Amino acid sequence: MADTAPIDLRSDTVTKPSPAMRQAMATAEVGDDVFGDDPTINRLQERVASLLGKEAALYVPSGSMANQVSIRAQTQPGDEIIAHQDSHIYHYEAGAPAGLSGCSLRLLQGDRGIYDADAVRAAVRPTDSHFAQSALIVVENTHNRGGGSIWSVEAIAAIRDVANEHKLKMHLDGARLMNASVASGRKPTEYTQYFDTVSMCFSKGLGAPVGSAVAGTAETIRRIHRFRKMFGGGMRQAGIIAAGALYALEHNVERLADDHANAKRLAAALAELPGISIEPDTVETNILYFDVDPERGTGQSVAESLREQGVWMLAIGPQRLRAVTHLDVSAEDIERAIAAIGRVLK
Ligand SMILES: Cc1ncc(COP(=O)(O)O)c(C=O)c1O
Structure with a gap:
């Protein structure tokens, strides 16, 4: 057995809050966030909306919930979601697109989690009543099972053109969007401008103990707020954890x-x-x-x-x-x- 602390390389979710982050959390102003009264959460949401270039953002307990409320708010039961065959929403979210939103998945191939606009075009269902209706495209950036791979902005822009042709929504699973941004030198908004909704996580490489956010138009976030409650994600004095996320955005990105x-x-x-x-x-x-x-x-x-x-x-x-x-x-x-x-x- 090693005589020093283990080197835990299982995931970036294992990070523990630093003393300075804990201090920020301990002194956070809090209120009942289900009433919209938590000033720390409100500050975090404004910060995230601005970082991601969207009208509004909502704090949620996890990356899985961020993805699933986004799916629920932008689909109907019987719809189909286009995503990579190695995507997190398919492998690691307990079948939630089917379980919570009644959606099937149309899975695409592509090197290291990245597919192209032609693959999307070929996967869109005809508007014939035999078929599920294509409704939403999900891109994961960076791509976890793809080995932390980074999408190019150009590939995303080309997929947005297909989405527009077929009136599909687009969601970015940006659990590690800041890794993509720092590694590529591209601003987060260069990626997020193409998406209707974007999720990001504070509890992975950014080092906060809990929490994720989802951003979009004010109207979409209002809808998502309802589904967050429905899925059991309404939290009360959660500013105490949101303060860790704010600290992470301030200190742990670069x-x-x-x-x-x-x-x-x-x-x-x-x-x-x-x-x-x-x-x-x-x-x-x-x-x-x-x-x-x-x-x-x-x-x-x-x-x-x-x-x-x-x-x-x-x-x-x-x-x-x-x-x-x-x-x-x-x-x-x-x-x-x-x-x-x-x-x-x-
Ligand atoms: C790409 C991606 N999306 C979403 C999630 C889900 O995050 P959470 O574990 O907070 O539900 C993860 C978790 O590792 C992930 O890697």
Whole structure:
């Protein structure tokens, strides 16, 4: 067993609030947010609306809820949602598009979570009563299962043209939009201008303990407010957690570049190790996937051996592991992790 604190690379959701963030939370002004009375939440919502270039924003408990209230507000039961086959809304939200909104998913292929406008055009259903009605396109940026991949603004703009041709809405699952923005040098609004609704998370790389937001027109956010209540997401003196999100927006955005550098360093070192397959050039932000050769073990057995060395990663397939860098992992931790992986694979 390692004698120092574990290096937890399972996800960027594992970050813990720093003493300064806790201080901001402890002193936050609060009120009953179901009545709209929480000044800290109101400040956060205004801040997010302006950051994302939208009329209004709403604080919600999680990224999954942000996506699902956006879906519910912009679809009818029997509608179809166009999304990538590796998308978070499809794999990791407990079947919610069907369960909560009565929608089917039309899943597209594409390298590392990214599809193109032609694929969308081909997937739009004819307006014949045999078919589900295409209603909403969901883009995930960065793309989690795509390895933290970044969409180009141009690809999104081309998809918006198809959406306009067919009167479809567009939702951005921007759980890690700030990672995309920092890594690409593009302002968040360069991406968000093409979307009717946008979600973003504070509890991933930004390091807040809880919470996400969804932004859109004032009218859409009013509708979403109702569905947030329906789905059980109305919170009371939640300014105490929203203060962590405000702190994160103030202090933890630019530093995402450190996480990206750490992920690239890790990927480059992994590529040098025998028994590991990874394309380091595809690592653009803070998420990386790699495969271990079967003669070295399985994804699970390697994850277990690494854990004994104090390095925590997720086995996410028979041979596949995931590592995610974040603000509680330093450059020195990455060097320790690389040394541990080397020992395990020997
Ligand atoms: C791309 C993406 N969207 C949405 C979510 C959901 O966030 P939450 O875990 O807060 O529900 C995640 C979580 O990891 C994610 O990676």
